[in-house]
Amino acid sequence: MKNTFGKGLESLIPKKSQKLSEKSEEKKEAVFSIEIEKIISNPYQPRKEFDREGLKTLAQSIRDYGILQPLVVTRIEKEGEIEYQLITGERRLMAAKMAGFSQVPVIIRQAPEREKLELSIIENVQRLDLNPMEKADAFQRLHDEFGFLQKDIARVCGTSREAVANTMRLLDLPEEIKTALREQKITEGHARAILGAKIPEKQKIVFSQTLRDGLNVREVESLVQKIEVYKPFPKKISTNLLEEIKNLEEKFREALQISDLKIRIEAGKPKLIIFFNTKKEIERFLKNLKPKI
Numbered sequence: 500m501k502n503t504f505g506k507g508l509e510s511l512i513p514k515k516s517q518k519l520s521e522k523s524e525e526k527k528e529a530v531f532s533i534e535i536e537k538i539i540s541n542p543y544q545p546r547k548e549f550d551r552e553g554l555k556t557l558a559q560s561i562r563d564y565g566i567l568q569p570l571v572v573t574r575i576e577k578e579g580e581i582e583y584q585l586i587t588g589e590r591r592l593m594a595a596k597m598a599g600f601s602q603v604p605v606i607i608r609q610a611p612e613r614e615k616l617e618l619s620i621i622e623n624v625q626r627l628d629l630n631p632m633e634k635a636d637a638f639q640r641l642h643d644e645f646g647f648l649q650k651d652i653a654r655v656c657g658t659s660r661e662a663v664a665n666t667m668r669l670l671d672l673p674e675e676i677k678t679a680l681r682e683q684k685i686t687e688g689h690a691r692a693i694l695g696a697k698i699p700e701k702q703k704i705v706f707s708q709t710l711r712d713g714l715n716v717r718e719v720e721s722l723v724q725k726i727e728v729y730k731p732f733p734k735k736i737s738t739n740l741l742e743e744i745k746n747l748e749e750k751f752r753e754a755l756q757i758s759d760l761k762i763r764i765e766a767g768k769p770k771l772i773i774f775f776n777t778k779k780e781i782e783r784f785l786k787n788l789k790p791k792i
Contacts, residue, residue, distance in 0.1 A: 530569050532602045533583055538572060538592060541585040549590065557590060558597035566591055569604040583607070587622050617645055621655050631687040632680050635669045642667075665691065673699045676706050685709060688716040695723040721776050728772060744769070756787055 570588030574581060585592060586608065595603050624637045641647040649667070653660045669680065669690055680690050689709060696702045705726065709719050744762050751771065752758055759774040775781050 528606055530604050530606055533572070533605045534602055535592070535596060535600065537581070538570070538583045538585055538603070538605070539575075540592075541587075541589060549593065554590065554594050554597060557594035561591075561594050561598045561600070566595060566600075566604055569606045571608055572605045573609065574607055586618060617641075624656050630681060630683070631666060631669055631690065632677055635666045638663055638667050639670060668694055673703055673706075676702065679706070679710070686716070689714075689719055692716050692719040692723060695720065696726055701726050718776075721774075725774055728774075755784070757784055 568588075568591070570591055571586040572583040573586055575584050576582075583605065588605075592603065620637050620641055624634060629637065638652050641652050642649075647655075649663045650660045653663045656663070669677065669687070672680075672690060672694065676685070676690065676693060679685050680687065685693075685706075693702050693705050693709070696705050701723075705719060705722055708714065708722060712718075714722065744764075747769075748760060748762050751760055751762070755773075757773060757780075759776075761772045761774075763770050763772065773784075775784070
């Protein structure tokens, strides 16, 4: 990673430890009034969905008090015309448009192209309340386009490497599950629990049942455990043997007074598997096993 990155990040997001003299210099940074129509959106903006009601509230605040914090842009010359590409302040720009403003206050920063892109992604990841998939996409772009390692992403975003790794793992989910997470049909906790199923087909089964039955995260974890432990019988097992196994399962259920169990064949030998959802179920099961005097 280039050393210029640290310098660029500080220029956008000053550290709290900076001296008062440095803060004074920052306050002197020129603020310009730029026509909104000359400002183009940030192509590296990780947030795809914006809260409409939140934007309306911000627009009303801008009508009442103006834009208190200038947007940050970079100057671009294109075919003899000048445009300004947004680095930070997407929500303020959208709210200003809603409020009917024709101009907004901006600070113009000049930086190499690579550094501009790094800063725009990092600033949004640090400051915006992104949903889990937006954050995962942003982390992946930092890795793919700028060569950031997970430890680098963790450092600039103020989190742990493990948290970055867990977030990026969400990208391994089938598309329909990622869409549900973006649309808040399931939580990040649900999604991480579904990842416990090793293959996409199983993940889709768990996801479908989660939506259908309204499962909480703990119930999803329990379902994943059952699916991962239980394996269907090979087709070569005869119909008679399958029927015999089903009969044995019913006898075990009646004798042990427990409904959630399976018998499977491993290396030609039967194996009894009992599923428990809570510690209390285990204690009740053990109590029933004790001989009655």
